Amino acid sequence: MSELPSIRWGIITTGLISQWFVEDLVLDRPDAKVNHIIQAIGSSALEKGNQFAAKYCPQSSPTIYGSYEEVYNDPAVDVVYIGTPHSFHKQNCLDAIRAGKPILCEKAFTLNAAEAREVLAAAAEKNVYVHEAMWLRHRxxxxxxxxxxxxxxxxxxxxxxxxxxxxxxxxxxxxxxxxxxxxxxxxxxxxxxxxxxxxxxxxxxxxxxxxxxxxxxxxxxxxxxxxxxxxxxxxxxxxxxxxxxxxxxxxxxxxxxxxxxxxxxxxxxxxxxxxxxxxxxxxxxxxxxxxxxxxxxxxxxxxxxRIGRGYFYEADNTALDILAGKKENALMPWSETIRVMEIMDEIRRQGGTKYAVDG
Ligand SMILES: NC(=O)c1ccc[n+]([C@@H]2O[C@H](COP(=O)([O-])OP(=O)(O)OC[C@H]3O[C@@H](n4cnc5c(N)ncnc54)[C@H](OP(=O)(O)O)[C@@H]3O)[C@@H](O)[C@H]2O)c1
CATH class of the missing domain: 3.30.360.10 (Dihydrodipicolinate Reductase; domain 2)
Structure with missing residues (x-):
């Protein structure tokens, strides 16, 4: 492990997907391309963060925060993983971008294409890495x-x-x-x-x-x-x-x-x-x-x-992108995130599903 490059993750939420993602990050893999370190966990409640760390990454000693903002501002965190429900992705991403932190954000990236464009415009302006976690594309x-x-x-x-x-x-x-x-x-x-x-x-x-x-x-x-x-x-x-x-x-x-x-x-x-x-x-x-x-x-x-659940493919690629100074991932570039959101907007328009943020 020691000669591999390392990346320090800040995990946002203790929910289901964060559990699955962290279980894969800490897997012992002989062919791992990166040493993934669980550096910090941000949750709505400190106690949830402590329980999460004890259960899903017992060998790590992450810093536990009772807020997401503290993770974005922790200088020891290299990349944040966002595992909130879709409706929070826009705000979580904007907050992390403001702090200059690279992001791997769960799918659906946002609720609609307008929100995705807003996040990616902010990332472009701040020159921050953003990647939608469509793990399927990395398998x-x-x-x-x-x-x-x-x-x-x-x-x-x-x-x-x-x-x-x-x-x-x-x-x-x-x-x-x-x-x-x-x-x-x-x-x-x-x-x-x-x-x-x-x-x-x-x-x-x-x-x-x-x-x-x-x-x-x-x-x-x-x-x-x-x-x-x-x-x-x-x-x-x-x-x-x-x-x-x-x-x-x-x-x-x-x-x-x-x-x-x-x-x-x-x-x-x-x-x-x-x-x-x-x-x-x-x-x-x-x-x-x-x-x-x-x-x-x-x-x-x-x-x-079948190795773990297979989230480490996207995690390895995210880490390698960030270590190489990239701002987008080649398998899920920003234009593709927007295209997927535009297609889903059109499906919802025809199907009659409206979210409050659609206006
Ligand atoms: N890639 C995949 O395979 C996969 C699988 C499942 C889900 N997902 C995606 O991951 C995201 C989260 O899904 P999930 O199933 O992990 O959800 P979940 O189990 O409900 O967890 C979401 C977490 O977000 C935080 N949160 C903050 N405000 C919340 C609110 N008002 N209501 C609920 N949770 C709130 C909570 O964490 P704290 O209290 O710790 O802050 C909560 O545990 C979704 O966008 C979903 O599409 C992806």
């Missing part, structure tokens, strides 16, 4: 899948992708303060999980790099329960290629389905497999070979090891 599985699709063209010309994320959240049973139930906290399936379905479609239909990707045309429908969007169905169409994405999400699915994505091409299709669409662990290529009566389908499975 080796995704890179290999895109290479096979867009460079090797193993299934010929891709024409369609189906992608779904379904959960059972039983919204009516949740307390009104839950981030899944309160629209003021950004409740709704699209920003929480539909963003993954959208990402699968964008990555598999558009061969361009994130910095040069195309804005697809959108047709969308959404359903609401108790004022919360619970099901989204979206058609994406890329004008330059005619490729289509069928992108869905729901929080009403009573049993766990394991449908992530199917990508279809002129010579075959690929199924992506794993426990959730955010955690793919394998994919299988079904390729049609031969013609006429001798045509057959050849199957090849690509397995990727």
């Amino acid at each position: 080796p599985l995704v890179h290999e899948l895109r290479r096979l699709l867009h460079e090797e063209k193993v299934i010929g010309d891709v024409f369609r992708t189906f992608a779904d994320f379904a959960l059972n959240l039983d919204i009516p049973s949740l307390p009104p303060t839950s981030r899944y139930r309160d629209p003021a906290l950004g409740a709704g399936s699209l920003l929480d999980i539909g963003i993954y379905s959208l990402t699968w479609a964008m990555l598999t239909l558009d061969p361009g790099s994130p910095a040069s990707s195309e804005l697809p045309r959108i047709s969308a429908s959404q359903t609401h329960l108790h004022g919360v969007e619970v099901t989204s169905s979206v058609l994406l169409k890329y004008a330059s290629s005619g490729r289509q994405g069928i992108v869905t999400s729901t929080t009403m699915q009573p049993v766990d389905p394991v449908h992530i994505a199917q990508i279809q091409g002129t010579k075959g299709y690929i199924n992506v497999e794993g426990p959730t669409p955010s955690m793919p662990l394998s994919f299988t290529v079904y390729e049609r070979v031969g013609g006429g009566s001798s045509a057959k389908t050849v199957e090849k499975k690509y397995d990727f090891p």
Whole structure:
């Protein structure tokens, strides 16, 4: 570990995602590219911070703060990780930027594209690193899948992708303060999980790099329960290629389905497999070979090891960016964060989901 470069993290919140993220940061990995140090934890309550540190990073001795601001202003912190509900991301990012701290901020980056533009304009002005934590884009599985699709063209010309994320959240049973139930906290399936379905479609239909990707045309429908969007169905169409994405999400699915994505091409299709669409662990290529009566389908499975949950891929890349003096991440540049937020704005406009900040 000692010859690796080190980075000192300030973790904002003791919530679920902060727990998962920190568990991965402290994993002992022989192929780690960076030594991740949990330097500070900021929480609404000191006691929560102490309990979090004892449970999730017992070997570290982070400084515990009863506020987020103290983390932003701690000179020993190199980068802050923001794990608040989406509705707080804009303010948390602006506060960290004001303190000059590099940021890895959870998805959805903000509630709408206007908020994202405001944050990124402030980051540009202050020359501060900002990166939306869309961890899926950092997984080796995704890179290999895109290479096979867009460079090797193993299934010929891709024409369609189906992608779904379904959960059972039983919204009516949740307390009104839950981030899944309160629209003021950004409740709704699209920003929480539909963003993954959208990402699968964008990555598999558009061969361009994130910095040069195309804005697809959108047709969308959404359903609401108790004022919360619970099901989204979206058609994406890329004008330059005619490729289509069928992108869905729901929080009403009573049993766990394991449908992530199917990508279809002129010579075959690929199924992506794993426990959730955010955690793919394998994919299988079904390729049609031969013609006429001798045509057959050849199957090849690509397995990727399960190590922790896989948040360290984005953490390593964030650390390497910051250590190299970069201001954006190449896999999730600012333009792509804005594009994703613009697509979700349009889906919500057509689907009738409005947040108070939309005006
Ligand atoms: N990448 C992923 O796989 C993934 C997975 C789950 C969630 N997420 C994202 O991470 C963010 C947080 O989700 P989560 O599931 O971790 O949420 P959570 O468990 O509810 O935790 C959110 C934390 O934010 C802080 N907070 C501050 N004000 C709050 C308020 N008014 N209501 C609730 N919490 C407040 C609290 O921490 P303190 O009291 O310690 O300050 C709370 O524990 C969301 O944007 C979500 O989309 C990402």
